[in-house]
Amino acid sequence: MTPVSSKLYADDVSLLMVLIDTNPYFWSSMNNNTSFTFSKFLSHVLAFLNSILLLNQMNQVVVIASGYNSCDYVFDSSTSSMQRAECLLEKLEDFVDKDESLSREESVDGVGFSLLSGSLSMALCYIQRVFRSGPLHPQPRILCLHGSPDGPGQYVAVMNSIFSAQRSMVPIDSCAIGSQHSAFLQQASYITGGVYLKPQVSDGLFQYLSTVFATDLHSRGFLQLPRPVGVDFRASCFCHKNTIDMGYICSVCLSIFCKHHKKCSTCGSNFGEARKQDPSASDQRR
Amino acid sequence: MADGGKVVKRAKYKSSVKVPGVPGVLKMTRERFYFMPNDPTLTTKLNVEFKLIKGHKFSKEGSSKQALLNLTQDQGGNYLFEFDSFPDRDQCRDFVASAIAACGEVGKATSEKPAVPHDEQLSATEMGRRIKLLQENSELQKLHRQLVIGGTLSEAEFWAARKKLLEQTENKKPKQRVALKNDMWSVKPLSDGQTNRVTFNLTPEVIHQIFAEKPAVRQAYLNFVPGKMSEKEFWTKYSRAEYLHSTKNIVAAFAEASEDEELAVFLKQDAMLASEARKKIRRVDPTLDMEADEGDDYMHLPDHGLPQVETKEILEPQYEPFKRSFSQYLNQHAAVVLRGRVIDVELGDTRSVAEAFTRTNQAELANDVSDENAYRERINKVTRVAEIEDLQGPRDPPVALLSIKDPRDYFDSQQANAMKALGDAETGIRQLKFSVSKEEAFCSLKDSISEINSQGLIEPIISPEVALKVFNGLSQNISSTKYHLGKNPHESVLDQLPSATKNELLLHWTSIQELLKHFWSSYPITTKYFYTKVTRLKDAMSQIYPKLQEMKESVQSDMRHQVSLLVQPMLQALDAAFAHYDADVQKRSAKSGERPNGFV
Numbered sequence: 001m002t003p004v005s006s007k008l009y010a011d012d013v014s015l016l017m018v019l020i021d022t023n024p025y026f027w028s029s030m031n032n033n034t035s036f037t038f039s040k041f042l043s044h045v046l047a048f049l050n051s052i053l054l055l056n057q058m059n060q061v062v063v064i065a066s067g068y069n070s071c072d073y074v075f076d077s078s079t080s081s082m083q084r085a086e087c088l089l090e091k092l093e094d095f096v097d098k099d100e101s102l103s104r105e106e107s108v109d110g111v112g113f114s115l116l117s118g119s120l121s122m123a124l125c126y127i128q129r130v131f132r133s134g135p136l137h138p139q140p141r142i143l144c145l146h147g148s149p150d151g152p153g154q155y156v157a158v159m160n161s162i163f164s165a166q167r168s169m170v171p172i173d174s175c176a177i178g179s180q181h182s183a184f185l186q187q188a189s190y191i192t193g194g195v196y197l198k199p200q201v202s203d204g205l206f207q208y209l210s211t212v213f214a215t216d217l218h219s220r221g222f223l224q225l226p227r228p229v230g231v232d233f234r235a236s237c238f239c240h241k242n243t244i245d246m247g248y249i250c251s252v253c254l255s256i257f258c259k260h261h262k263k264c265s266t267c268g269s270n271f272g273e274a275r276k277q278d279p280s281a282s283d284q285r286r
Numbered sequence: 287m288a289d290g291g292k293v294v295k296r297a298k299y300k301s302s303v304k305v306p307g308v309p310g311v312l313k314m315t316r317e318r319f320y321f322m323p324n325d326p327t328l329t330t331k332l333n334v335e336f337k338l339i340k341g342h343k344f345s346k347e348g349s350s351k352q353a354l355l356n357l358t359q360d361q362g363g364n365y366l367f368e369f370d371s372f373p374d375r376d377q378c379r380d381f382v383a384s385a386i387a388a389c390g391e392v393g394k395a396t397s398e399k400p401a402v403p404h405d406e407q408l409s410a411t412e413m414g415r416r417i418k419l420l421q422e423n424s425e426l427q428k429l430h431r432q433l434v435i436g437g438t439l440s441e442a443e444f445w446a447a448r449k450k451l452l453e454q455t456e457n458k459k460p461k462q463r464v465a466l467k468n469d470m471w472s473v474k475p476l477s478d479g480q481t482n483r484v485t486f487n488l489t490p491e492v493i494h495q496i497f498a499e500k501p502a503v504r505q506a507y508l509n510f511v512p513g514k515m516s517e518k519e520f521w522t523k524y525s526r527a528e529y530l531h532s533t534k535n536i537v538a539a540f541a542e543a544s545e546d547e548e549l550a551v552f553l554k555q556d557a558m559l560a561s562e563a564r565k566k567i568r569r570v571d572p573t574l575d576m577e578a579d580e581g582d583d584y585m586h587l588p589d590h591g592l593p594q595v596e597t598k599e600i601l602e603p604q605y606e607p608f609k610r611s612f613s614q615y616l617n618q619h620a621a622v623v624l625r626g627r628v629i630d631v632e633l634g635d636t637r638s639v640a641e642a643f644t645r646t647n648q649a650e651l652a653n654d655v656s657d658e659n660a661y662r663e664r665i666n667k668v669t670r671v672a673e674i675e676d677l678q679g680p681r682d683p684p685v686a687l688l689s690i691k692d693p694r695d696y697f698d699s700q701q702a703n704a705m706k707a708l709g710d711a712e713t714g715i716r717q718l719k720f721s722v723s724k725e726e727a728f729c730s731l732k733d734s735i736s737e738i739n740s741q742g743l744i745e746p747i748i749s750p751e752v753a754l755k756v757f758n759g760l761s762q763n764i765s766s767t768k769y770h771l772g773k774n775p776h777e778s779v780l781d782q783l784p785s786a787t788k789n790e791l792l793l794h795w796t797s798i799q800e801l802l803k804h805f806w807s808s809y810p811i812t813t814k815y816f817y818t819k820v821t822r823l824k825d826a827m828s829q830i831y832p833k834l835q836e837m838k839e840s841v842q843s844d845m846r847h848q849v850s851l852l853v854q855p856m857l858q859a860l861d862a863a864f865a866h867y868d869a870d871v872q873k874r875s876a877k878s879g880e881r882p883n884g885f886v
Contacts (some may be wrong), residue, residue: 024727031730038734043743089739093732100728107723205754206748211760226760 001199011218013058015130015138017123020045022065022096023114023148026178030147032087033179036202041177045145045207046085051210053162060138062126065086065092066119067099068112073122115149116144116184120172125152128172140218141194144185147178155184162188175199195225238266292316293381298368299323299330303354306369319357321367331367336385344379355379365402414444415452432797438826440806443819447803488521493636496524497643498622501558504640506551514548517636528553559618568661661709708761783849787841791852794837795828798856805863811870826869827860 020041027038049061063075072095075088120142127140142165150158157183162184165172171194175184181198189196203234212225237258248257253267262272292315298307299321309329321332338359345354350623354376357365369375420427433439445452469826497504503524511520527549530542783791805823808816834853841849 016576021732024724024731025722026726028722028730039738040744042734042738045742046738047747067378086739089735093735093739096728096735100724103724103725103728107721108727150819187589197757200759201752201755203287204752206746207753207756207762211756 009058009138012214012216013056013138014052015060015062015127015140016049016052017065017126017140017142018045018049019066019116019119019123019142019146020063021143021147021177022046022067022092022099022144023112023116024068024096024100025108025111025169026114026148026251029111030178031230034202036205040203041145041205042089046211047206048209048214049075050085050225052214054245055214056216058138062123063088064119064122066114066116067095068108068114069102071097071115071119071122072098073126076195083193084235111148114146115150115154116146116151117154117157117161118159119187120144120165124161124164124168124170127168131168141217143175143213144172144174144188145177146174146178146182146185149178149180150184152286158188159182162191165191171195171217172244173197175208175213176207177205184198195227198228288732293378295374295378296327296370297321297330297355297374297378300366300368303352307366312367312378314378314385316385319382321365322398334359336382339382339386342379342382342386344375355382357864372855412452417450419448427794428793429800433800433826436826438801438822443804447800447807488525490636490639494639495622498625499618499639500645501562501643502551504643505558506548507640508644510548511637523549524552559614573732734871783841787845787849789838790837793847794834795856798827798830801830802859802863807865809866809870811874820867824864827863831857831860 015096022038027041029035049063052061053059059077061075061077063074065072065074073093074091095102123142130137130140162172170192172185172188172192174182174189174196176182176185176196176198186196188194195212197208197212199205215223215225236256238255239245239257239259241262242258244256244258248260248267249255250257250264250267252269252272253264255264255266256270257265260271263270294311294313296309297312298305298309299312308323308325308328310321310330311319313322318333320328320334323330333358339357341358343356343358345352352371353369355367355369355375355378357367359365367378367379420430430444432439434444487647497507507520511517515523523546526542530538604723606771801823805827808820808823811817811820834856838846838850838853
């Protein structure tokens with residue numbers, strides 16, 4: 001990193017962590033179904049990154065690729081050797097090669113999932129390093145450009161990342177470029193105070209990016225950005241996936257059920273002994 | 287011609303000071319006064335209650351002046367009497383004063399009776415307080431006007447729920463109980479210097495203090511007086527003992543005590559106090575390390591740094607019981623003062639004071655006996671605190687390891703929810719039917735990268751038409767989210783309604799809350815009174831109900847949704863009350879055969 005001590009970071013200097021989805025299966029499906037290809041996506045994103053760097057001389061952009069098997073930093077504007085877009089593309093190609101070599105299965109059912117949890121963690125680690133670099137640092141934020149469906153296996157890891165981002169006051173902006181909404185990113189943005197957006201017109205991605213996500217955190221206070229209608233915080237039960245207002249909670253793992261069970265299906269805890277004396281002893285009502 | 291109950295005097299009734307007046311007889315009783323003119327044909331008979339009399343004035347005594355008494359009436363009129371002599375007038379005046387005072391007290395007593403929920407008679411101050419509250423709080427005034435003047439609630443009911451408000455405005459001070467005097471009764475004998483007489487002043491207050499601080503003296507008093515010696519002898523002896531102490535001549539004290547065994551009682555150390563002190567020490571928290579506190583002592587001086595008043599000479603053991611330490615006395619005095627007045631006896635009677643003290647002491651002793659259990663508890667505590675860790679086995683809390691089989695469960699429940707919230711359940715559920723081999727997928731990705739590497743960015747990145755479309759979409763989206771009201775705590779739905787509707791809503795809301803409060807507090811219905819009250823409240827609420835509906839329909843269509851959202855909880859609350867009322871009525875009618883006197 002360049003020496004920061006001489007720099008005077010104003011409140012509108014940003015550190016933008018961009019997570020791009022490089023799940024090959026997702027992009028193949030996009031190739032087949034829509035006219036929005038990875039190269040189009042890349043050119044929109046590169047233009048956007050350039051405009052971010054032009055907005056303020058001290059703005060910093062870091063790009064992390066979330067692949068199918070791994071994730072890695074592919075661009076860092078503060079590193080002098082990687083100043084140009086060609087470097088990004090070069091690094092990206094290397095990354096895809098590596099990602100392919102790590103892959104064991106010959107084909108994947110559906111489009112698979114990209115490693116969102118891993119790239120989110122890397123972004124947060126980078127931000128933590130910037131926080132520790134000194135009292136003056138750019139205002140960090142994370143932008144997820146994500147298209148693959150949410151991976152159920154990553155749920156806990158992603159939620160943990162979201163909460164740690166919330167703790168360090170890093171907003172997670174998210175732009176769902178695929179055909180479906182992402183519950184992960186919607187929650188991430190809601191919890192961390194970022195913006196969640198699903199573009200209606202894929203070809204206008206650059207316009208969406210520059211209109212909604214280009215502004216720094218300070219200026220956001222003055223803008224009316226698209227806000228979610230609100231997240232339904234009601235839980236759905238683990239047994240029937242129904243949204244419920246009131247139900248039973250496992251006192252051990254906090255799984256939610258709409259009916260009383262003898263045993264928790266998630267963690268295997270036995271209910272029932274205390275129930276003879278007091279119906280609400282072992283599993284409390286919400 | 288006067289006794290305790292009434293006064294009869296010759297007097298003239300005058301309409302003003304100047305006129306000669308009507309001669310007659312003035313008769314006063316506790317409740318009222320009568321005036322009978324000497325000439326029975328005159329119509330100036332009077333029969334007035336003292337309740338109506340507010341005050342009285344009288345002329346100053348002097349040779350040239352008339353002896354006048356002027357009784358002022360509540361409504362402004364007054365009665366002027368001229369007496370034959372000043373003593374006559376003074377007697378009447380004193381009687382009038384006490385009669386007026388008595389009437390006033392009776393009036394106050396009736397108004398301060400606990401508020402039976404009927405229209406009680408209010409004192410003027412109470413009324414004033416309520417009026418002041420209403421004036422200060424316009425919302426309360428509105429509610430008061432609607433409910434009380436509208437006849438739904440009685441005045442008393444309305445205020446019964448607001449006793450706190452009333453009490454806050456009241457700044458009455460509670461009557462203070464006088465504590466014990468804090469100064470120590472150090473016996474400063476008054477000697478006149480010439481003769482050898484030494485005088486002690488003993489007041490009932492001082493005796494009270496002595497009894498409280500020195501149980502041995504109290505015991506001695508109960509034993510000796512009046513059988514062995516008179517009260518005076520007793521106190522003389524006590525004073526002598528105190529004098530001996532004040533001279534600090536222990537040897538002399540010992541000599542005197544060996545001659546007079548009664549005197550010895552006062553001179554020896556108080557055995558009762560000593561045993562009490564031992565008991566107290568036993569009651570100290572066992573975990574308190576008194577040894578450790580010694581370091582905090584004032585400069586490690588003995589007697590806690592108090593100036594040494596005692597002679598340092600070494601005493602023979604026989605004198606030991608006659609030694610007294612100042613700090614002991616100080617501690618005992620402090621304990622007594624802090625305990626405050628434990629007995630409730632007139633101080634005049636020395637014997638009853640002494641007996642009362644003994645009684646309270648015995649009560650305390652009885653408590654101590656029941657403290658057996660507390661002692662055992664203390665022992666337990668000691669063993670618990672002074673536990674030797676090395677000898678204890680490992681004491682891990684019983685832990686069940688959390689094993690979550692599949693985090694997918696968490697995800698699925700969240701996912702279903704989020705998709706529902708976003709309103710595209712179809713796309714969320716729909717699985718993309720798609721299959722591609724690994725090589726194919728990665729190759730196409732790499733192709734895309736090399737494509738952009740060779741061709742550069744697309745020129746132009748975005749066509750103006752698409753950009754315009756995006757702009758329109760975004761601004762529409764943003765402006766539409768503005769109408770998702772109620773999600774943002776900073777903007778309230780109420781503020782967007784016309785002010786008339788807003789005020790009406792607020793008023794309805796407060797009055798419904800008030801009515802519901804009274805309604806629910808009347809349950810369970812135990813008396814006829816509650817029954818009528820509940821019926822009354824229910825009728826009032828059912829009148830509000832159609833008004834709410836009406837208001838919902840009267841507002842403009844774009845506001846109607848918001849208003850109905852606001853009105854909904856009110857209607858629900860009312861519905862719940864009505865349902866409860868109906869259920870209760872049914873229950874009562876079913877039960878009424880068995881229990882005719884209205885108990886639920």
